[in-house]
Amino acid sequence: MINDFAVYKIIIFTICLILILRTVFLFIRKKKTFRELLVAIIIWGFFGLIGLYPNLTDYIAKLTGFQLGLNALVVASLIFLFYNVMTQSLKNDNLENLITKIVRNQALNGLAKKRKL
Amino acid sequence: MKNIWIIIPAFNEAKVIREVINEVKKEGFKNIIIVDDGSIDDTYSKAKSAGCIVVKHIINRGKGAATQTGLDAAKILNAEIVVTMDGDGQHSASDIKKLIEPIINGKCDVTLGSRLLNKKVMPVSRRFINIIGNIITYLFYGIYVTDSQSGFRAYSKKANEIINTTMDRYEFESEILQQIKTAKLKYIEVPINVKYTEYSKKKWDHIKNFPRQRLINGFKMLYRMVIRSILS
Numbered sequence: 001m002i003n004d005f006a007v008y009k010i011i012i013f014t015i016c017l018i019l020i021l022r023t024v025f026l027f028i029r030k031k032k033t034f035r036e037l038l039v040a041i042i043i044w045g046f047f048g049l050i051g052l053y054p055n056l057t058d059y060i061a062k063l064t065g066f067q068l069g070l071n072a073l074v075v076a077s078l079i080f081l082f083y084n085v086m087t088q089s090l091k092n093d094n095l096e097n098l099i100t101k102i103v104r105n106q107a108l109n110g111l112a113k114k115r116k117l
Numbered sequence: 118m119k120n121i122w123i124i125i126p127a128f129n130e131a132k133v134i135r136e137v138i139n140e141v142k143k144e145g146f147k148n149i150i151i152v153d154d155g156s157i158d159d160t161y162s163k164a165k166s167a168g169c170i171v172v173k174h175i176i177n178r179g180k181g182a183a184t185q186t187g188l189d190a191a192k193i194l195n196a197e198i199v200v201t202m203d204g205d206g207q208h209s210a211s212d213i214k215k216l217i218e219p220i221i222n223g224k225c226d227v228t229l230g231s232r233l234l235n236k237k238v239m240p241v242s243r244r245f246i247n248i249i250g251n252i253i254t255y256l257f258y259g260i261y262v263t264d265s266q267s268g269f270r271a272y273s274k275k276a277n278e279i280i281n282t283t284m285d286r287y288e289f290e291s292e293i294l295q296q297i298k299t300a301k302l303k304y305i306e307v308p309i310n311v312k313y314t315e316y317s318k319k320k321w322d323h324i325k326n327f328p329r330q331r332l333i334n335g336f337k338m339l340y341r342m343v344i345r346s347i348l349s
Contacts, residue, residue, distance in 0.1 A: 031205045033299075035259055039343075089340075099287050107152075107172040107186055112193050 012051025012079065016044040019083075047079050121217060122196040125186030126180055126268075127204030131158040133316050138167040140200075140210040150190050150230075151204070169196075180268070181289025185282045194276060195248040199344045200271045209310045211243050216271040216307055225303040225313045226276040229262055230269030234308035257342050260293035260307055267289050269309050277297075288342055 023040035028034040032040075050056055122144050127134055134151065141149055151164035155177035164171045172190050174183060184201055189198040198217050202208040208230070216228045233247060247266060254265040268290065272280065279300045282289045318333055 033259075035257070096285060097283055099176075100178045103174045103176060103178055104182065104186045104189065107174050108189055108193065111170065111172055111190055115193055 009052055009054070013048050015079070016048030016051060020048075035066045047082075051079070119197040119221060120148070120195060121146060121200065122150055122191045122194060122201060123151065123213065124150045124184065124191060124201045125204045126152045126154055126155075126183035126187060126201070127156065127160050127164070128154040128177060128180070128183070129156045129158045129160060130204040131156070131160045131163050134160055134204060135163050135167050135204045137204060137206045137210075138164065138169055140206075141213070144210045144213055146200075146210070146213060148194075149194075150187050150194075152183040152187045152190070154178060154180070165313060179285035179289075180287060181282055181292070182285040183263045184268070184289065188272070188277055188280065196277065197274045199277050200269075202269050206313050206314055206316060209312060212269065212307075212309045213271075213308070216269070219305050219307070220271055220273045226272045226273045227297055227302050227303045227304040229264065229306045230267045230303055230309035231262070231264035231306045232267060232311050233263040235310060240313075247337070248265060251329060253339060253342070254291040254294055258291060258298060260294045260298040262294060262304075265294060267309070276300075291342070 020041055023032055023037055023044075027034065027037040123141050125134075125137060125141075125213055128200075138151070149169040151160075151169045151171045153161045153164065153173040155173055155174045161171055161173055170190070172186060174186065187201065188199060198220055200213055201218055202210075202213075212230065216230060219225050219228050233244060247264060249264045251261060251263065255261040266287065270293075276297075279302065280293055281298050282292045282296070284292045296302075
């Protein structure tokens with residue numbers, strides 16, 4: 001299967017590999033736990049494998065009872081969308097955190113001032 | 118007597134907040150911080166007139182955010198022990214002593230109130246949902262407790278210095294457990310009572326299809342935990 005060289009396979013595999021390596025580096029820098037590293041390896045590893053062996057989807061389709069195989073374009077699009085939705089959610093989450101920090105600082109400001117007096 | 122502070126996050130709890138405060142005071146705890154999480158009713162004024170320290174979020178940020186604000190306020194007030202409890206009156210103030218005792222005796226840094234250790238207090242459906250929450254918390258954070266979503270907890274000064282949550286909604290309870298594990302804080306679970314009052318029942322009854330809503334919230338919580346876990 002891997003002998004059928006295709007650029008998209010390399011691209012998808014590389015993207016997934018980068019995402020795994022990114023998590024590995026964060027794990028080494030102790031910014032990720034081993035559990036988080038494991039989850040990242042499983043998820044991105046799964047997508048990387050499908051990128052490299054698209055026929056796996058046929059196998060999964062047969063295994064699960066669907067008679068329809070997914071083509072590589074659909075898989076790549078799904079990976080892109082999945083990643084995009086997740087990063088957007090994370091950005092949204094970070095923004096929410098920032099709002100909370102501002103609201104909290106404002107709420108505690110009076111208390112801290114009273115304490116200093 | 119140690120410098121003990123009770124933190125009560127409250128969102129639109131004007132109907133019961135004074136009752137909750139009085140119950141806590143009756144147990145001998147006068148240091149109370151109410152975190153008004155952007156209420157649009159009289160929660161702020163009622164808590165203020167009851168003689169508590171009240172800090173107010175100008176907009177609603179969620180129970181997790183309000184609790185963390187309360188923990189930060191307790192740091193400013195140099196609290197030696199902090200207890201968090203809900204503002205809707207479902208927790209019994211008489212359990213506070215049970216929660217702080219192991220910390221005062223130096224047995225642990227954190228006590229976790231557990232509704233599931235007290236078999237009488239929780240309906241089977243809620244018990245089931247809680248067990249699922251416990252399993253998810255274990256899978257993500259590697260710590261198993263009998264009631265991962267309980268908001269009735271007590272922290273030593275050391276624990277309060279370490280704990281700093283970033284999750285604003287209900288998943289912060291699990292995040293605290295993760296931080297307890299990471300910082301290797303000693304914890305003990307303590308059985309607590311829960312009062313399912315007419316008020317708390319009505320509060321949830323007005324939400325149509327409450328069980329479905331809980332399920333959706335559960336999925337949202339899981340989704341946020343997954344995203345944080347693999348991308349942040």
